[in-house]
Amino acid sequence: MxxxxxQWESPYALSLPEVRLRIFEQLAAHDLVxxxxxxxxxxxxxxxxxxxxxxxxxxxxxAPLDNLLHSDNDQVISDKRRDSQFTAKITHLIVDLSWxxxxxxxxxxxxxxLGGPIFPNLLSLEHGIDGAEYSGLKADMERWTPLPPLLxxxxxxxxxxxxxxxxxxxxxxxIRSLAHIAPQIHTFHVxxxxxxxSPDYSAFSNLRWLTVRGCISNHTWKRLAxxxxxxxxxxxxxxxxxxxxxxxxxVTFSHMKTLSIDGCRNAEFILALLRxxxxxxxxxxxxxxxxxxxxxxxxxxxxxxxxxDGSLLLKDVVINGRVTLA
Numbered sequence: 001m002x003x004x005x006x007q008w009e010s011p012y013a014l015s016l017p018e019v020r021l022r023i024f025e026q027l028a029a030h031d032l033v034x035x036x037x038x039x040x041x042x043x044x045x046x047x048x049x050x051x052x053x054x055x056x057x058x059x060x061x062x063a064p065l066d067n068l069l070h071s072d073n074d075q076v077i078s079d080k081r082r083d084s085q086f087t088a089k090i091t092h093l094i095v096d097l098s099w100x101x102x103x104x105x106x107x108x109x110x111x112x113x114l115g116g117p118i119f120p121n122l123l124s125l126e127h128g129i130d131g132a133e134y135s136g137l138k139a140d141m142e143r144w145t146p147l148p149p150l151l152x153x154x155x156x157x158x159x160x161x162x163x164x165x166x167x168x169x170x171x172x173x174x175i176r177s178l179a180h181i182a183p184q185i186h187t188f189h190v191x192x193x194x195x196x197x198s199p200d201y202s203a204f205s206n207l208r209w210l211t212v213r214g215c216i217s218n219h220t221w222k223r224l225a226x227x228x229x230x231x232x233x234x235x236x237x238x239x240x241x242x243x244x245x246x247x248x249x250x251v252t253f254s255h256m257k258t259l260s261i262d263g264c265r266n267a268e269f270i271l272a273l274l275r276x277x278x279x280x281x282x283x284x285x286x287x288x289x290x291x292x293x294x295x296x297x298x299x300x301x302x303x304x305x306x307x308x309d310g311s312l313l314l315k316d317v318v319i320n321g322r323v324t325l326a
Contacts, residue, residue, distance in 0.1 A: 117153040124158035156182035162191040171199045179203035202226040225251040237263040252278040260286040274307040284316045
């Protein structure tokens with residue numbers, strides 16, 4: 001295996017917070033030794049499967065690493081217990097399964113031999129639940145199962161989901177499962193590249209910061225109003241924004257302090273959201289619209305400020321780079 005396939009840092013950089021291990025088709029023994037040198041103090045692990053890689057089980061990676069970290073051949077502690085001791089140190093996990101349905105199915109079948117969560121002390125998880133558009137894998141998508149709940153413990157606080165060709169059921173079932181296992185999740189980043197997929201993210205009752213990059217609908221927006229503590233939303237590259245109702249319902253975000261919209265090509269969609277949304281605690285509004293010409297921009301700006309009349313705490317408004325004090 002080429003040495004550049006495995007990304008590892010020098011053992012002299014032990015103060016860094018995480019290690020990102022990129023796993024391709026094979027993992028040579030000398031590469032494992034190099035990784036083990038830095039895994040003793042690092043708390044992060046990233047598994048990045050190339051789109052042509054073969055299926056693997058996470059335990060295949062963790063077990064040899066852990067065995068290298070325990071060279072005392074202690075027969076009292078079982079291999080399973082040692083594996084759990086290693087995974088308990090991981091607080092940040094990145095699993096990028098882009099374009100590999102086989103690996104995604106394998107990840108969904110993960111179980112902990114000791115009966116508890118595989119990563120009990122995990123604080124942040126970045127998980128790619130991506131599919132493939134090329135021939136031969138579309139049928140496999142229907143066999144997907146949601147993200148396994150035993151992957152994480154109740155302390156998870158930050159979650160990132162990235163998905164391409166995947167069904168809405170898989171995303172929503174994964175969200176509900178994680179929300180039940182880890183109710184303290186307060187930061188959620190969504191990278192959505194599916195044209196007609198806009199699932200419900202409101203299962204996270206303690207959600208405070210949400211970032212959605214990609215498609216969003218007014219249905220998703222309306223459901224977010226059920227997150228009682230949500231105070232910041234960023235919509236990035238939301239060019240696929242769509243309205244599924246001719247007359248959207250009015251919603252209220254009682255604790256919303258910051259709203260940022262950047263990269264939306266559907267100005268009317270965003271205007272419709274703002275027109276039907278009350279945000280009495282809003283302090284900062286930053287919007288970048290595809291509006292050209294001073295007259296059109298001024299008209300859009302006045303519309304937005306008109307929608308914001310109920311936001312008594314609003315102090316900063318930036319529309320297409322123009323700073324306005326409400």
